[in-house]
Amino acid sequence: MVGRTAVLLEVGGHDEVAAWYAELVRQRAEGRISAVDIVPAARTVLIDGVPDPHKMLESLQNAPDPATSRRDKGALITVPTVYDGLDLADIAERWNTTPAGVVERHQEIEFEVAFCGFAPGFAYLTGLPPELRVPRLGEPRVSVPRGSVALADEYAAVYPAASPGGWRLLGRTDLVLFDLDRDPPSLFQPGTRVRFEAK
Known part of the structure; x- marks a missing residue:
């Protein structure tokens, strides 16, 4: 208890x-x-x-x-993504591929919302294979823009609002992840399946 x-x-x-x-x-x-x-x-x-x-x-x-x-499969949400993140080249090097290769591989993965935390609407997405995991930045950024698509350790995520953060940035989306006028406010709920699609 x-x-x-x-x-x-x-x-x-x-x-x-x-x-x-x-x-x-x-x-x-x-x-x-x-x-x-x-x-x-x-x-x-x-x-x-x-x-x-x-x-x-x-x-x-x-x-x-x-x-x-x-378990029943959760609803599937597709996230339209512009792959122009500050860390795209770095992730490509860590994945031993090109930025285009990162985009292709990232879109192939079906993620699942494991839990939410850190900030309202911030969902931790599992499904990243062990060989594609990347460490957090040594020093967090002071501000990560809202809608940033990111990776850190075993998780993927989308920043629902601008905030400090140490995740590696792949790209961005215009999808609204958290809205107090919506029920529930968080678009991503535990069990939700998530796929990313190049915009």
Whole structure:
């Protein structure tokens, strides 16, 4: 338990997080559990707004792990992208290809929103093969423009607003990722599938 109304489930990695998140959301929709928020992260799922966290904790401890292979696929969003990022040439060198090769390979990958954090609407996208992972910048930029398409470590992302950041920039999109007048405000939700398409 992490509070009077919350339980934090710790698991091994993204696949397990995604499976538990999907299972808990399904159980809530069926009325089998009560929770205000179910929030996935890199290796945890927070279940908040629980009437009886002790009972929830006992239920989770006795529950079998949900099968990662039986998850329903999330909605697919295509992100129109202009590939002119400041780090495109650097990424090409790290990938042992040309900038055009980076664009081609990046478009082939189907990413998935693992969790959101850092800033409203900022989604961490998984799916990048290990050989294509690139380190964060040694020194973060003071400001990264809104809509910047970026890579860092095992993740891809799109900056929903201008902010400091140390991710390597591939390009940019005009897609609005966060809008308070939209329900939900965040375009990318956990489980959403994402593909990038050259504009």
